Amino acid sequence: MITRFALFQGRIRDGQDAAFRAAILSEVLPEWQAFPGALSVRVNFAEFRDDGAPSIPMILAISYPDLDTVHAALASPARTRAKAATEAVLARFFDGQIHHHVTTAHDHDLTPA
Known part of the structure; x- marks a missing residue:
């Protein structure tokens, strides 16, 4: 299985954590789920990190059966929409x-077992 991770490195604007998470799940998750050939979509919101670790408030993981399917998904209209x-959500919160x-x-x- 191939997994493509998107690491969102930076910060959520002050006081916007809940709104950011809600917007990702309601506005963006359906677009990620529409990627052709995707086997699973996992949205991970950070709760805490090690001292000195970079701030990564969200990690997206989309799994595919093989690299050809990844390339097809990245070339698809679904990716353009996603x-x-x-970008619209990030402009408001990130x-x-x-x-x-x-x-x-x-x-x-x-x-x-």
Whole structure:
């Protein structure tokens, strides 16, 4: 499985955490879920971090079966719509940058059988 992470490095404007989270889930999540071939979408909101760690208030993880599907999703109209929705929310609540990382996942389930 391939997972593409978006790390939102920066800060949510003062007093806007709840509004930011609500806007992401209501305005942007449906657009991310529309990516063709996506197997799962995970939105992770930060609760705390190690001392000295960079501020990353949100991490998005979208998983795909393979790299070809990632490339197709990134070339799709769904990505164009998702990018516009993301930028609109960020303009209201977020100061920082986004960087992306594509990884090969190796899950090791610890749930008892």
